[in-house]
Amino acid sequence: MNRMFQIAWREFASTALTKGFIIGGFVVPAVILVVMITLLPILLKDEGPAIVGDVAIIDKSGVIAEDVKQRLSYDTLASATPDLSALEVDPENPPDAEDAAEILSEVIPGSVPELTINVLDPDTDVEAAKEPLRVGSADEGGLLALAVIDENAVTTDEADEEGVPQFGAYQLFVKPKLKDKVQSTIRRSLTDSIRESRLEQAGLSPAMIDSLTRVDAERTKLVTEEGERDEFEGMNMLLPGGFMILMMMAVMIGGQYLLTTTVEEKSSRVVEVLLSAVSPMQLMTGKIIGQLMVGLLIMVVYGGVGITGLIFAAMADVIEPMTLVWLLLFFLLAYVQIASMMAAVGSAVNEMREAQSLMTPVMAIIMIPYLLWMPVAMNPSGTFAVVCSFLPPVNSFMMIVRITSTEPPETWQVLVSLAISVVSSYVILVGAAKIFRVGLLMYGKPPDLKTLFKWIRMA
Amino acid sequence: MTDAIRIADLHKSFGEKRAVQGMDLVVPEGSLHGFIGPNGAGKTTTIRMIMSIIFPDSGELSVLGKKSAVESKDRIGYLPEERGIYKKMKVLPFIKYMAKLKGVTDSSLDKRASEWLERVGLSDVAQKKCEELSKGMQQKVQFIACVIHEPELLILDEPFSGLDPVNMRLLRDLIREINEKGTTIIFSTHVMAQAEQLCDNIVMIHKGEKVLDDPLDAIRSRFDPRALLFEPMDRGIGESELMSIGGVTHAEREGDSWALQLEDGLAPADAIAQLASQIHALRVEVKRPSLEDIFVEIVEDDFTTGELAESLGAAS
Numbered sequence: 001m002n003r004m005f006q007i008a009w010r011e012f013a014s015t016a017l018t019k020g021f022i023i024g025g026f027v028v029p030a031v032i033l034v035v036m037i038t039l040l041p042i043l044l045k046d047e048g049p050a051i052v053g054d055v056a057i058i059d060k061s062g063v064i065a066e067d068v069k070q071r072l073s074y075d076t077l078a079s080a081t082p083d084l085s086a087l088e089v090d091p092e093n094p095p096d097a098e099d100a101a102e103i104l105s106e107v108i109p110g111s112v113p114e115l116t117i118n119v120l121d122p123d124t125d126v127e128a129a130k131e132p133l134r135v136g137s138a139d140e141g142g143l144l145a146l147a148v149i150d151e152n153a154v155t156t157d158e159a160d161e162e163g164v165p166q167f168g169a170y171q172l173f174v175k176p177k178l179k180d181k182v183q184s185t186i187r188r189s190l191t192d193s194i195r196e197s198r199l200e201q202a203g204l205s206p207a208m209i210d211s212l213t214r215v216d217a218e219r220t221k222l223v224t225e226e227g228e229r230d231e232f233e234g235m236n237m238l239l240p241g242g243f244m245i246l247m248m249m250a251v252m253i254g255g256q257y258l259l260t261t262t263v264e265e266k267s268s269r270v271v272e273v274l275l276s277a278v279s280p281m282q283l284m285t286g287k288i289i290g291q292l293m294v295g296l297l298i299m300v301v302y303g304g305v306g307i308t309g310l311i312f313a314a315m316a317d318v319i320e321p322m323t324l325v326w327l328l329l330f331f332l333l334a335y336v337q338i339a340s341m342m343a344a345v346g347s348a349v350n351e352m353r354e355a356q357s358l359m360t361p362v363m364a365i366i367m368i369p370y371l372l373w374m375p376v377a378m379n380p381s382g383t384f385a386v387v388c389s390f391l392p393p394v395n396s397f398m399m400i401v402r403i404t405s406t407e408p409p410e411t412w413q414v415l416v417s418l419a420i421s422v423v424s425s426y427v428i429l430v431g432a433a434k435i436f437r438v439g440l441l442m443y444g445k446p447p448d449l450k451t452l453f454k455w456i457r458m459a
Numbered sequence: 460m461t462d463a464i465r466i467a468d469l470h471k472s473f474g475e476k477r478a479v480q481g482m483d484l485v486v487p488e489g490s491l492h493g494f495i496g497p498n499g500a501g502k503t504t505t506i507r508m509i510m511s512i513i514f515p516d517s518g519e520l521s522v523l524g525k526k527s528a529v530e531s532k533d534r535i536g537y538l539p540e541e542r543g544i545y546k547k548m549k550v551l552p553f554i555k556y557m558a559k560l561k562g563v564t565d566s567s568l569d570k571r572a573s574e575w576l577e578r579v580g581l582s583d584v585a586q587k588k589c590e591e592l593s594k595g596m597q598q599k600v601q602f603i604a605c606v607i608h609e610p611e612l613l614i615l616d617e618p619f620s621g622l623d624p625v626n627m628r629l630l631r632d633l634i635r636e637i638n639e640k641g642t643t644i645i646f647s648t649h650v651m652a653q654a655e656q657l658c659d660n661i662v663m664i665h666k667g668e669k670v671l672d673d674p675l676d677a678i679r680s681r682f683d684p685r686a687l688l689f690e691p692m693d694r695g696i697g698e699s700e701l702m703s704i705g706g707v708t709h710a711e712r713e714g715d716s717w718a719l720q721l722e723d724g725l726a727p728a729d730a731i732a733q734l735a736s737q738i739h740a741l742r743v744e745v746k747r748p749s750l751e752d753i754f755v756e757i758v759e760d761d762f763t764t765g766e767l768a769e770s771l772g773a774a775s
Contacts, residue, residue: 006559014547270543273604275512277532277560441512 003278004286011290015257016297025253026301051113051182053144056129058120060151061168064193068147069117071189078112113182115144130173138178145186146173154197167198239319240377240401243327244369246303247400251335252366254295255342258287259355262346271440280437288339295335303327319404326403326414333421334396338366340425340432344452347439354446361449369397380405389417392424431456461524463488463612463643464509469518471504478504480667482518486645486660488611491638493658494647495750497758501667502647503540506616509645510537523612533562536610540617540647542601546590550581553589554604561608568607575603579629594621602630606637613637615646619653631657651750663754670757679747685723687730690716690742704737706730718746 015021055072059065070076120129132143150168152158158166170190174183196206265271274283307319345358372394376385380402388398389409399417402409438455439447447455464486471479479501486492494502507513508520511528523531545553554572576582579599584592592600598621606613615634619627634657638644648654654661661678663671671678689701694715701710701717707730709720721730727745734743 002564003560003562006556010556014545265543265545268543268546269539269541270545272512272539272541273537273543273557273601274560276510276535276537276539276605277557279529441507 004282004289007274007278007283007286008289008293011261011287012293015261015291016294025298051115051138051144051179053113053138053141054116054118055144055186056118056120056146057149058122058124058126058129058146059149060122061149061153061155062122063154064149064190064197065119067193067197068189069119071193072115072117072186074112074114077115077185113179113185115182133173133175136175138175142175144175144178144182147171147186147190148173149190149194153194154201170194240380240404241373242306243323243404244373244397244401246299246306247327247331247334247397248366248369249302250295250299250331251338253298254291254335255338255362257294258291258339259342259346259359260352261287261291262343263349263352263355266347266349266440267351275440280440281433284340284343284433284436287343288336291339292332292335295331299331323403327400329418330396330400330421333418333425334393336425337393337396337421337428338362340429341365344432344435344439347436348442348452348455349439349446350443358446358449358452365393368394369401372398373401376401377405381407381409386413389413390420392420393428395424396421434458461488462486462521463490463523464645465519465521466505466509467519469505469508469520470516471508471513472516478667479508479515482664482667482669484662484669484672486643488643489638489641490643490660491634491658492643492645492660492662493654494645494662494664495649495651495654495754496647496664497754498649500664502664503616504667505664506537506614506645506647509614510535533608534611536561536605536608536613538602538605538613538615538618540620542598544589544597544601546588548589549586550589550592550600551576551585554600554607557604558607561610563608572603572607575607578633579603595623595626598622599626599630602633606633611642613642613644615644617648618646619648619650627653651754655750661750663757665758671753675750678750678753685721685725685727686746687719687721687727687734688713688716688742688744688746689719689734689740692739692741696738700738704730704734706733716742 057065057068059068126146126148129146133146136142138144147170149170152168153170154167156165156167160166172183172187172190199206199209265274271283278286310319341362345355345362348358349355372388376388376398379385385398385402386409389395389402390413391398395417399409399414399421403414434456435452438458462485464484466482466484469479469482469484470477482501482505484505494505496502504513508515509522509528511522520527522528523534525531528535548556551572554575555568558568558572573582573585576585579602581596581599584596589597589600602615602618605615613634618630618634622630631653634644634646646657655675658675660674661671662669673681696717698710698712701707701719704719706722706725707719708722711718711720719730719734721727731743731745734740
């Protein structure tokens with residue numbers, strides 16, 4: 001036992017206690033995170049110089065040009081653009097993902113465009129009016145856009161068979177490189193202006209219509225034994241995905257390192273020296289434990305950051321403590337399966353390059369959960385999800401997705417899946433140990449899958 | 460005296476290739492055995508089976524009184540032919556790590572490791588990474604790693620390959636010293652001169668079979684070629700003059716000297732007296748067969764008879 005831990009410790013130390021690992025695994029992501037949090041808002045706020053230029057309007061309807069001019073004036077636009085510093089989030093009632101996106105889109109615009117509106121004669125030739133748009137690009141100023149409002153945009157004589165009036169609309173011509181934001185501001189002004197003019201023509205109050213058509217419901221509340229809380233709809237998919245990816249990342253990184261160190265020990269021929277002191281099984285187990293610690297370290301650090309984030313967002317209660325216990329158990333089993341396969345592949349080849357072809361099936365096992373995550377998370381209690389969570393070797397990943405979903409499986413299902421994982425881990429471990437023993441001292445042509453199965457039977 | 464290693468009728472095949480066939484071997488405790496044989500003879504395979512790194516197809520094996528070396532790994536030191544080193548590890552930690560894997564737990568480990576490094580002249584590189592060392596230095600580190608736990612049985616597979624003459628001598632002295640302290644040592648080599656300089660006993664392996672297993676003296680006397688090495692003062696002496704001496708059946712030039720084959724029944728001492736009385740000698744001595752001669756003789760015999768027959772058999 002002591003020896004196994006000696007090997008495990010060396011494996012851990014030589015992988016995780018290196019500058020490369022600490023910098024690449026923790027320092028760089030931390031720096032990126034800090035930069036994102038501190039610099040991103042500043043960068044987003046600073047949008048470059050404001051747009052300055054002309055917008056021409058040919059108003060054939062003759063009723064809305066002045067209104068549009070008013071809506072696009074600098075003062076109106078400036079007062080409609082909220083200041084970032086004015087943004088306050090109520091900690092008692094934090095915005096959900098959708099609200100946040102909306103708030104952001106309103107905050108981002110930054111500088112207000114300075115548009116000069118020229119209302120042209122309704123009889124102006126449209127083609128001639130377009131001419132200035134063909135020269136240069138939007139950042140040079142001049143005429144930026146030409147709006148042509150149809151004659152029947154507000155009042156119309158046409159109607160369909162049922163007597164519902166058929167209106168015209170407007171056309172917008174813009175210069176190349178005009179910012180999307182400015183374009184949509186112009187379009188919104190035109191649309192709003194036309195809509196309100198039509199309502200007034202029909203003798204209706206726009207405010208009244210607005211109030212009649214708007215339904216402001218409160219956020220969905222989740223009612224539990226402990227009380228009520230806001231339901232985070234985005235979380236239903238995000239949380240299982242987050243857990244699965246965390247688990248996968250830890251399994252992958254630990255497994256990948258295991259493969260590398262095994263190939264290294266074999267190609268540097270240090271392995272025979274080791275085998276004179278320990279048995280192949282001790283060596284493999286020691287290495288697996290060592291890299292397990294690496295995987296756990298990654299999981300604790302990244303998972304810890306995630307949970308801390310949730311605590312700050314006052315959403316920590318979406319994770320139940322038992323979930324973390326299951327995560328740990330399923331991680332252990334999934335890790336043992338992938339790691340044993342990696343060790344077997346590593347022992348069978350002479351250098352990393354040769355490992356690629358044997359890695360394909362192992363990689364497939366890791367990729368399958370990615371593909372299954374969405375269908376399982378969308379319908380976590382469906383037959384498909386249940387079958388997936390019992391199917392080795394992906395059942396561990398799928399079960400975690402189900403456990404963290406909004407419809408957690410019954411405990412007996414979790415226990416059955418756990419048992420399946422234990423059995424398949426054992427089978428894979430024993431098979432891998434056989435390949436490991438034969439492979440370690442086998443040099444020369446790298447074996448194919450068929451040969452590996454032969455080794456399992458032989459040993 | 461008990462036996463350190465006892466092997467009976469050991470067989471091992473790798474697919475079609477029979478690497479070891481019907482090996483019997485007894486290595487008494489405290490002896491210094493040399494395994495010699497051409498490349499691919501089965502030396503390493505035999506050693507690996509002794510170490511329980513690979514397992515024999517059939518046959519019996521006992522190491523230090525146990526059925527398998529697994530049970531007595533801590534009492535064995537093993538320097539494999541394919542010896543590697545953790546490139547990124549520092550020298551002293553590497554030696555200590557290997558010692559710990561061999562079950563050394565006592566606090567004197569640090570001291571012992573430093574003493575050994577000093578012994579082989581590597582104390583100044585103790586904190587350097589292994590990859591920064593020359594190949595010869597690495598080899599000395601590996602040697603320390605396999606003796607640091609003071610084994611009762613030391614198995615060295617080609618320990619001298621890649622060493623310069625100075626280090627070769629150092630290693631030879633170390634091996635002898637360890638042996639004198641009572642450690643049983645087996646080492647394999649394909650350089651016969653090394654075995655000749657070091658071993659009490661020679662085991663020659665050829666094509667997976669043991670073809671020779673005797674003390675060095677016995678081998679020499681058995682392969683006595685009955686020849687004298689004679690260097691005349693007068694370089695002008697020719698073959699006819701040498702052949703005229705009674706008892707000389709054949710004379711062949713070897714550089715400045717002549718190898719004289721003597722007829723059966725003639726004592727070398729008499730021949731020397733006779734020779735010296737007739738031609739002034741600068742040097743005259745009984746020609747001792749080198750292990751290399753014996754080796755080549757055995758291998759060639761086999762090659763001319765066995766190999767030929769085999770290839771003929773395959774052709775027909």
